Amino acid sequence: MAAVESAMIPLGTVAPPFRLHDPRAKCWRSLDELASPVATVIVFMCNHCPYVQHILPALLNVAREYIPRGVTFIGINSNDPIAYPDDSPENMVQLAEELDFPFPYLFDETQDVARSYSAACTPDLFVFDGSRQLVYRGQFDSSRPSNSIPPTGEDLKRALDALLVGKPVPAEQRPSIGCSIKWRK
Secondary structure: OOOOOOOOOOOOOEEOOEEEEEOOOOEEEEEHHHOOOOOEEEEOOOOOHHHHHHHHHHHHHHHHHHEEEEEEEEEOOOOOOEEEEEHHHHHHHHHHHOOOOOOOOOOOOOHHHHHHHOEEEEEEEEEEEOOOEEEEEOOOOOOOOOOOOOOOOOOHHHHHHHHHOOOOOOOOOOOEEEEEEOOOO
């Protein structure tokens, strides 16, 4: 596994708008429609990446814990499905239904959204406050497929917990590590 780190764009960056297809719901979804006035978590992810597969059960648990508290989660797959058929919209639907994703899993066919967010790897996590300003970017937690640390979402949860009580999100943030986004050639 050739690991890539997230770009760690500047905190305070405003969430770029998007309108992407939701293959499971068979409709188009926009950031304006989905963003929360509390917090919005955007996760660039895919089906085939071992790093995503490693954290996915814990990510779904964290989403189920925080969605009732007003946090929106959005999954975005920007990978090239021609080179990586496991990441096709049809397979996205299959995975989302099999695991009962509690959030939309959107397809970034043009890869423009990944570029606008400077997404570099899967998973690549971004947390925006109610004003859509970036307050956290980086790792889900310190767990990796190659270490014995169980995935818990500790880093993401720390950021969300601070936001939910009106405290500053910890400034010490570690980059996410994962598979590179599979760009079209």
